[in-house]
Amino acid sequence: MVIDLLPGLTWVLIALFSIAALTAALTVGVVVSDLLRHRATRVARHESIPAYYRHLVLAH
Structure with a gap:
């Protein structure tokens, strides 16, 4: 029965x-x-990736 399900x-x-x-x-x-x-x-703000996205998350 198991072989039929494979x-x-x-x-x-x-x-x-x-x-x-x-x-x-x-x-x-x-x-x-x-x-x-x-x-x-x-890049224009001279921010690192974590700092930039942390700012975006906290702004909302």
Whole structure:
């Protein structure tokens, strides 16, 4: 009975890992995009990355 479930379970795991990989790639893309968008302002203020984003978080 367990052997009958393995082919179906394999496809579910492949789909799950594919969705997880896609989500991770999109998350990295959004973070990099956000960092690049704010870079000019941060460099103009001569702030480090943690100091700049700490200021953004505390400003809201």
